Amino acid sequence: MTLRDIKRGWLRSLDIIGDIAVIEVKPEFDEIKHEIAEKILKEAKYIKVVVEKKSPVSGEHRVMDLEWLTGERRFTTIHREYGCIFKLDISKVYFTPRLSTERMRIARMVRAGEVIVNMFAGIGTYSIIIAKRALEKPSKIYSIDINPHAYNYALENVKINKVEDIVIPILGDAKEVITSRLMGVADRVLMPYPELALKYLEYAIMALKDSGGIIHAYDFIKYMKTEDPRNKMKERYEEKLKEFNVEYEILDIRRTGEVAPREYRMVIDIKILNKNGFKRF
Template sequence: MANRLLRRIAEEVLGGEKARLVWSRIDIIGDIAVIKRPFTGGVDLEDLKRVAAELVRRLPYIKSVWLAYSPVEGPYKTREFIHLAGEPRSETVYVEHGCRFRVDIRRVFITPRLNYEHIRIARLVEPGEVVVNMFAGAGLFSIIAACKSRPRTVYSIDVNPDAYRFMVENVRLNRVEDVVVPILGDAARVVEERLVRVADRVLMPLPELALEYLPYAVKALRGRGTVHVYLHVHYPRGTDPLKTSERLVGEALKALGVRYKVVGSRRVRPVGPRTLQTVVDVVVESVKEEALG
């Protein structure tokens, strides 16, 4: 229903051809609409301002509209935004799977397009598990898992001070202080100093660093355990992005002397022309001692 309404508004403002480049790239986060810059040309800033003004006028639950101008970049996972219409406010409360999250779209990474992935991971977590989330952001994976499953502990790490601040607030907001442990710091260092051989499951939802930090995910496992590795994969025509993802993760684990089994992989979302975010779910069955350093 929401998608049909966004499409209709974009078509009425821009016409069919331009609207096609815009409407599917609108995300609603709390009472803020975010328009991600179209992959291809043909739509300029004035076009987007006209769409944004109409969204605020016709949809009472949208109070502010922003253009996500740059890709997500850097260790803090932030991007550049331009205010388009409505209140010049970037902080909001976003609700997903019955959990509430206070966020600032300019300071922390958040996308409702990970909605299914958040609940998929939560449903995989088994009672009593210890989970390490190496790139937790404002805490969505961690808190939804704590609310929907019964993990013993979720260590929730992020290097971005703003993300950590919101994560601490969101842990209190959802009353999971006895389960989720927010930690500010670089995940590699945190694992080395505090979390070697503690986890049954490790989450790596930062594609840019996943393969580089995979040795630390393995170190965090207390023995046999599961690692969820998120990647960005460019796939030329005729290639399979899931096979490519499984191969990349397999090569990295073999180089560490890890015996493993891929138990699943899936397309998460498009992130660029012929580029996908994927996830590979791997069970680590055994690790050579030297891999633990």
């Protein structure tokens, strides 16, 4: 039996983070979840810990409730992505391996010398991948997060990946960090937190240079059969951009994952062309 068979038969979801398998068991197999976990350890030798995801990510720090099922007794691991190394404790910080392609897409857009503000940086995932894998090197990536555990891991990961000269982790609320020390500095702003992106869009605009720049905002879009999720995303962001009275161009709108039936995680790439008339509310 392969890991794929185990997933197909018994699991609602399976994510591999470093050497930890994070599983959601189909409700009808809840009673045999420990046996399923043992099978996973046996079938995939590189997995050393199996944990059950007991809740969706929640709270300000976006962490999930976990139950340890089998293997080594720990929630800490080292995850590798595109040659970058990420240390983390999956019970204390947010991390998903599902956005790796999206992280690389952003990295490939970055141009030489750019200043980037990552408003919701977690353990430094996007920032470190950009610093190490962008074809042209950015000059600085300010990586803000409000979770002290995420900030501490970001500091450590920046050192492990030897990008201390580029990535600057900052602990705090993105809104306060930007208004107090990062106004008008950025060529590009990342907003990888769907629950807060629209609400904090004005701070992303504030972080951009007077000459404008690019914002990548992530959001969840629920849609009906008759609706186009890309249009819904576009309308949601255009309404705000018009309120702010900035000149803009929508460069791209993409799906970055399906989070539930008829609900996508999406990203919109917005180019702010001119913020002279920018109005805050």
